[in-house]
Amino acid sequence: MTGMNEGSPAMLGHPMIAQPNHDELVEQMFVRDLKVFVSGTLEPTQRAVAQKLEAVAPLTNSNSPVEDLRDRMMGIESFKTWIALKRESQRHLWSAVGESVERQKDSLEALSQIATPRGSVTLDPDFVAPAYITGADIHLMPGGNALDDGSLLQGAVMDRGGAVFMLGRNGGMLNDLRGHTAMAHLPTAYPDMKPLKILEMGCGIGTSVVPAATWFPDAEIHGIDVGASILRYAHARAEHLGAPIHFSQQSAEHTNFADGSFDVVFSCVVLHETSQAAASNILAESRRLLRPGGVAIHLEVPLMNTFGMMWEELSAEIEAEFNNEPYWRGALSADYGALMGAAGFKDVKVGYQSTAFAGPHSPLKFGDTSDGVFRSWFVTSGTA
Numbered sequence: 266m267t268g269m270n271e272g273s274p275a276m277l278g279h280p281m282i283a284q285p286n287h288d289e290l291v292e293q294m295f296v297r298d299l300k301v302f303v304s305g306t307l308e309p310t311q312r313a314v315a316q317k318l319e320a321v322a323p324l325t326n327s328n329s330p331v332e333d334l335r336d337r338m339m340g341i342e343s344f345k346t347w348i349a350l351k352r353e354s355q356r357h358l359w360s361a362v363g364e365s366v367e368r369q370k371d372s373l374e375a376l377s378q379i380a381t382p383r384g385s386v387t388l389d390p391d392f393v394a395p396a397y398i399t400g401a402d403i404h405l406m407p408g409g410n411a412l413d414d415g416s417l418l419q420g421a422v423m424d425r426g427g428a429v430f431m432l433g434r435n436g437g438m439l440n441d442l443r444g445h446t447a448m449a450h451l452p453t454a455y456p457d458m459k460p461l462k463i464l465e466m467g468c469g470i471g472t473s474v475v476p477a478a479t480w481f482p483d484a485e486i487h488g489i490d491v492g493a494s495i496l497r498y499a500h501a502r503a504e505h506l507g508a509p510i511h512f513s514q515q516s517a518e519h520t521n522f523a524d525g526s527f528d529v530v531f532s533c534v535v536l537h538e539t540s541q542a543a544a545s546n547i548l549a550e551s552r553r554l555l556r557p558g559g560v561a562i563h564l565e566v567p568l569m570n571t572f573g574m575m576w577e578e579l580s581a582e583i584e585a586e587f588n589n590e591p592y593w594r595g596a597l598s599a600d601y602g603a604l605m606g607a608a609g610f611k612d613v614k615v616g617y618q619s620t621a622f623a624g625p626h627s628p629l630k631f632g633d634t635s636d637g638v639f640r641s642w643f644v645t646s647g648t649a
């Protein structure tokens with residue numbers, strides 16, 4: 266039987282990722298194709314309808330042109346069908362992956378027993394996840410990022426689901442191009458920086474922190490997140506990938522690391538999932554944790570700076586409401602350059618880092634213009 270993980274190295278994934286049987290694979294491929302249809306065919310059609318509406322009828326609600334557009338679009342059946350399919354394909358994704366992971370729980374737990382770990386995982390039984398995490402199951406993943414049932418299964422669901430969700434656009438089953446791109450920003454913008462101690466804030470199951478070990482094999486590398494299950498999984502996953510990483514359960518708003526502990530602190534697609542107050546706290550904490558001259562890199566979705574563009578705003582509202590991304594809209598409108606300045610960073614840079622498709626061998630490019638979604642990532646950085 267041919268599995269989804271056979272083939273190219275990117276599709277091969279890694280030993281920890283849940284392996285679907287025939288029927289599960291068919292189900293996952295169906296969801297993937299449905300999501301491609303929803304985002305690649307239906308969404309552009311709706312965008313064209315919206316643009317036509319804008320062009321032929323003047324907007325009536327000058328206080329909120331997006332609300333006006335939304336009201337009008339809600340009168341169109343195909344718009345509502347697009348939203349329904351978008352939401353249901355996401356729910357279908359998690360149920361398909363969840364059942365497959367549940368079937369493999371014993372083998373996944375066995376795989377996570379690492380005889381001689383090079384990294385570590387430290388959990389805090391008294392940890393209380395922030396309300397913006399527990400208040401919504403972001404991306405509709407049942408149980409959310411902070412779920413802890415004593416196992417690593419939520420991490421396994423997040424890994425397999427995330428890889429299917431990204432539709433191969435972020436490094437296949439490794440899902441690691443964000444991390445490579447964040448690391449590529451160092452030689453691009455700070456060529457003298459040779460970090461010996463690195464932290465990723467909001468590391469999830471470690472997709473973006475493992476690349477740090479590829480770029481800087483001599484560095485001591487840490488990853489923090491709020492979820493015990495996803496951190497257990499992240500540790501096992503990193504060990505199987507040969508990356509010695511120290512994971513701990515902490516909020517990026519207030520960590521237990523001493524002032525000036527790190528040369529580099531970075532985050533990947535975390536800020537758009539936190540409240541605005543939390544985003545400011547996370548930036549300030551990243552500043553506190555850097556030694557003088559250290560560098561913080563915060564990477565975000567490349568749709569940043571699209572605030573003011575009618576369809577992007579409406580699409581952001583739909584994403585926020587129907588795919589449980591309550592902070593998406595605020596994140597799109599945030600001025601991260603100003604927030605970095607307010608957090609005390611010097612020499613703040615804001616722009617687009619081209620995706621590091623070839624890892625450490627990628628061409629380096631950072632500038633004002635985006636190469637497009639998944640071909641570049643929004644990055645703000647600064648020094649302490």
Ligand SMILES: C[S@@+](CC[C@H](N)C(=O)[O-])C[C@H]1O[C@@H](n2cnc3c(N)ncnc32)[C@H](O)[C@@H]1O
Pocket residue numbers: 395398410411443444466467468469470471472473489490491492515516517518532533534535538539543
């Ligand atoms: C979209 S995921 C990205 C994970 C990873 N950085 C990557 O690139 O794959 C966002 C992660 O940020 C974590 N997160 C959100 N707020 C956090 C906080 N205050 N402290 C630590 N982690 C946080 C979530 O639990 C989640 O795992």
